[in-house]
Amino acid sequence: MGRLSDRRAFEQYAAQAEQRWETLWSGDRWVISVGISECSIAKGALETYRHLELLLSDGHIPGVLRRVGCAGWCFAEPFVEIKLPGQPPIVYGWMTTDRVPDLLDALRRGELRPEWALGVRAGESWRGIPALREHPFLRSQRRLLLEQAGIIDPESIDDYIATGGYRAFLKALLEMTPEEVVNEVKTSNLRGRGGAGFPTGIKWESGRRTPAWPKYVVVNSHEGEPNVFKDRRLLETNPHLVLEGLLIGCYALETQHGYNYIGGEHALALRRFQKAVEQAYELGLLGDNILGSGFSCHVRVRTGGGAYICGEGSALMYAIMGQRGQPRTKPPRSVEEGLWKRPTVLNNTETFASIPAIIRNGGSWYAALGTKESTGTKLVTMQGPVRYLGVAEIELGMPMRQLIFEVFGGLRDGYRFKGVQTGGVSAGPLREEELDVPVDFDALTPRGAMLGSGGFVVFDDTVCAVDFARYLVAFSRFESCGKCTPCRLGTPALVEILDRIRHGFGRPEDLDVIRYASKHIIDLSLCGLGQVAPMPLLGMLERFREEFIEHITERRCRAGVCPMTAVAPIAL
Amino acid sequence: MKPTKAGQTVDLEPLRRVLEERFRPRDYREAQELVVGACQEAQRLFGWVPPEAAQLIAEHLGVTTNRIYGLLTFYADFRTEPPGRHFLWICHGAACYVAGAGRLVEFLHERYGITGQGTTPDGALTVHVFNGCLGVCDLAPVAQLDHHEYVGLLSLERLQALIAELQGEAQTEAADGSTE
Ligand SMILES: Cc1cc2nc3c(=O)[nH]c(=O)nc-3n(C[C@H](O)[C@H](O)[C@H](O)COP(=O)(O)O)c2cc1C
Ligand code: SF4
Numbered sequence: 001m002g003r004l005s006d007r008r009a010f011e012q013y014a015a016q017a018e019q020r021w022e023t024l025w026s027g028d029r030w031v032i033s034v035g036i037s038e039c040s041i042a043k044g045a046l047e048t049y050r051h052l053e054l055l056l057s058d059g060h061i062p063g064v065l066r067r068v069g070c071a072g073w074c075f076a077e078p079f080v081e082i083k084l085p086g087q088p089p090i091v092y093g094w095m096t097t098d099r100v101p102d103l104l105d106a107l108r109r110g111e112l113r114p115e116w117a118l119g120v121r122a123g124e125s126w127r128g129i130p131a132l133r134e135h136p137f138l139r140s141q142r143r144l145l146l147e148q149a150g151i152i153d154p155e156s157i158d159d160y161i162a163t164g165g166y167r168a169f170l171k172a173l174l175e176m177t178p179e180e181v182v183n184e185v186k187t188s189n190l191r192g193r194g195g196a197g198f199p200t201g202i203k204w205e206s207g208r209r210t211p212a213w214p215k216y217v218v219v220n221s222h223e224g225e226p227n228v229f230k231d232r233r234l235l236e237t238n239p240h241l242v243l244e245g246l247l248i249g250c251y252a253l254e255t256q257h258g259y260n261y262i263g264g265e266h267a268l269a270l271r272r273f274q275k276a277v278e279q280a281y282e283l284g285l286l287g288d289n290i291l292g293s294g295f296s297c298h299v300r301v302r303t304g305g306g307a308y309i310c311g312e313g314s315a316l317m318y319a320i321m322g323q324r325g326q327p328r329t330k331p332p333r334s335v336e337e338g339l340w341k342r343p344t345v346l347n348n349t350e351t352f353a354s355i356p357a358i359i360r361n362g363g364s365w366y367a368a369l370g371t372k373e374s375t376g377t378k379l380v381t382m383q384g385p386v387r388y389l390g391v392a393e394i395e396l397g398m399p400m401r402q403l404i405f406e407v408f409g410g411l412r413d414g415y416r417f418k419g420v421q422t423g424g425v426s427a428g429p430l431r432e433e434e435l436d437v438p439v440d441f442d443a444l445t446p447r448g449a450m451l452g453s454g455g456f457v458v459f460d461d462t463v464c465a466v467d468f469a470r471y472l473v474a475f476s477r478f479e480s481c482g483k484c485t486p487c488r489l490g491t492p493a494l495v496e497i498l499d500r501i502r503h504g505f506g507r508p509e510d511l512d513v514i515r516y517a518s519k520h521i522i523d524l525s526l527c528g529l530g531q532v533a534p535m536p537l538l539g540m541l542e543r544f545r546e547e548f549i550e551h552i553t554e555r556r557c558r559a560g561v562c563p564m565t566a567v568a569p570i571a572l
Numbered sequence: 573m574k575p576t577k578a579g580q581t582v583d584l585e586p587l588r589r590v591l592e593e594r595f596r597p598r599d600y601r602e603a604q605e606l607v608v609g610a611c612q613e614a615q616r617l618f619g620w621v622p623p624e625a626a627q628l629i630a631e632h633l634g635v636t637t638n639r640i641y642g643l644l645t646f647y648a649d650f651r652t653e654p655p656g657r658h659f660l661w662i663c664h665g666a667a668c669y670v671a672g673a674g675r676l677v678e679f680l681h682e683r684y685g686i687t688g689q690g691t692t693p694d695g696a697l698t699v700h701v702f703n704g705c706l707g708v709c710d711l712a713p714v715a716q717l718d719h720h721e722y723v724g725l726l727s728l729e730r731l732q733a734l735i736a737e738l739q740g741e742a743q744t745e746a747a748d749g750s751t752e
């Protein structure tokens with residue numbers, strides 16, 4: 001298949017893809033889809049897939065076996081969706097190889113095995129199996145980015161196109177000026193999903209305004225935080241969505257230089273995005289003179305290797321340029337001087353993935369979702385002992401309580417909620433009584449908490465506040481790039497004090513030293529890492545002060561975690 | 573992954589081929605952008621980045637070896653020494669931490685003196701404490717073995733058993749190797 005030469009050629013191609021998609025779902029064969037992503041591979045999805053392949057190979061079941069991406073319900077992996085002719089598709093969870101033959105046998109006998117079903121993809125329940133969208137995990141979600149997650153094959157551009165993909169890019173490219181695209185994004189009030197929540201449209205506009213060329217547009221898929229795994233899931237499950245967003249970004253900046261910087265550990269995300277790029281080149285959606293429009297765009301994929309700091313904007317750009325990924329002072333901002341000293345627009349993976357829907361449906365449509373100042377939907381992950389662990393997509397503004405106890409199903413049996421850490425290593429926790437706060441960009445901040453990239457960690461009373469604070473600060477200490485003194489020396493000092501307290505050698509004045517040292521680190525550090533490194537500690541100290549005091553005055557750790565040794569510790 | 577044993581001569585041919593096929597910068601800028609990727613290729617091929625490979629990459633891309641080592645020592649994932657026969661990532665992300673990974677990491681330190689990464693004295697196993705989330709928090713605390721297999725819901729006992737098993741395996745492998 002050659003490059004598509006113009007819009008008509010694309011429409012024809014899309015019509016064929018849609019036709020095939022229709023035929024697949026309305027045919028007289030079984031359609032069996034297996035979710036293959038890093039999270040399900042870890043639980044044996046590849047074995048499940050091979051087992052199904054084997055069972056289908058004898059020809060007793062006229063079936064098509066498909067690969068799909070992660071649908072967010074990590075807790076039910078590996079999952080298999082089966083559609084029998086004339087029936088709605090049913091999603092089965094926990095489908096390890098040992099259950100596969102049972103399930104197929106049952107289905108051939110006409111039994112549905114409702115006890116293994118997560119739900120049926122239909123408007124309402126069907127033969128005793130509830131509708132999938134009524135599942136507690138999905139009921140309150142609002143899925144835009146994950147709409148096709150677990151439905152399309154992430155490695156098939158045809159699946160993406162058959163379900164409406166690349167229409168937003170075509171609309172931008174062929175019907176809108178770059179200014180109109182930027183205006184639409186401004187109207188949507190979309191704010192950056194990478195942590196800081198800066199308005200995307202304004203960033204794009206600044207990038208356009210800087211009179212220097214060439215310009216660069218970069219996706220930040222580094223995701224090195226210890227508390228979140230949404231970007232890689234998105235890339236694994238729908239890489240073309242991110243690519244389409246990037247293409248629209250390049251068009252808005254009138255540049256042919258697009259990049260995606262992906263953390264080297266995210267092997268599958270990397271592979272699938274690379275494949276998406278290759279497919280787009282083959283079809284002529286990337287390359288020179290796209291669809292005869294005169295617009296050209298080239299996307300390069302770059303990777304890093306295990307340095308959290310490379311997620312920071314300026315560090316990331318140095319990393320792409322083959323230098324050590326260390327931040328620099330600002331100004332100039334990246335939109336003025338970024339990659340190769342040229343104006344560079346950097347946005348998070350999820351930010352780019354939100355763009356196609358905005359272009360398709362309009363900025364004001366998007367702005368009506370979420371709250372006034374935090375529009376749209378957000379991917380969130382919840383870690384810790386919750387029932388429905390996975391990736392969810394919610395409208396911003398949902399109360400934290402609902403997020404934890406409804407969407408993520410609350411704590412598993414035997415665990416008692418103690419707190420929820422927000423903003424990863426960049427902010428503090430919330431206690432039970434604060435959970436009515438809405439999850440958005442602004443409401444959490446006055447409480448010392450933060451939406452950040454959307455990764456939350458629920459912890460129970462087997463976790464010690466002092467020890468957990470130590471973990472979070474130690475993460476920043478380890479990842480400090482060492483360029484500036486307050487962070488390089490300040491974070492180890494905090495860890496040392498915390499270790500002293502953990503070992504039972506804390507002094508009452510330590511709490512003042514913590515506050516004093518923290519202020520210095522926050523005020524004087526060069527980049528975001530140092531500027532927020534003490535936040536988790538300050539938050540823990542404020543919320544669980546009594547535990548810190550207990551450690552110091554009574555040498556007691558109520559969670560029974562801290563070592564409380566007879567001799568003072570030596571700093572590691 | 574095929575780890576190269578220390579002292580063994582490194583066959584650079586596969587790396588040379590990959591470089592010539594896939595690392596063909598059009599200008600100096602692009603050459604610099606490709607350095608990290610080339611090092612990753614080398615590590616994929618050899619299990620670490622041997623000095624000879626660093627040299628070859630430097631020559632191929634027209635940068636200094638200094639520059640290469642600047643990067644190799646900056647990123648946690650690169651190894652400038654050959655790893656053990658097996659490679660284990662212990663996840664030290666937040667989910668794994670609240671599920672008890674801290675005890676596992678402490679154990680590695682006490683038993684083998686490993687803080688960030690290190691190899692057991694018998695060369696059987698390189699352990700790397702992964703400062704981030706492996707993305708399969710459902711299995712916390714979790715480890716990833718030889719870059720593909722996950723071992724989840726680790727307790728201290730399970731980790732010890734796993735290490736013992738890998739050490740035993742490595743011994744047999746070593747014995748097999750010497751009879752070849
Ligand atoms: C230490 C540090 C690490 C960061 N890591 C990431 C990251 O992994 N992914 C990301 O998108 N943004 C990360 N950021 C935020 C970026 O600097 C930048 O604000 C963001 O990519 C901009 O995109 P957005 O406006 O779409 O959020 C990090 C910031 C700091 C200070
Ligand atoms: S604050 Fe820390 S991470 Fe940031 S530049 Fe300074 S030393 Fe590096």
Ligand code: FES
Nearest residue numbers: 663665668705708
């Ligand atoms: S924190 Fe260990 S897998 Fe996510």
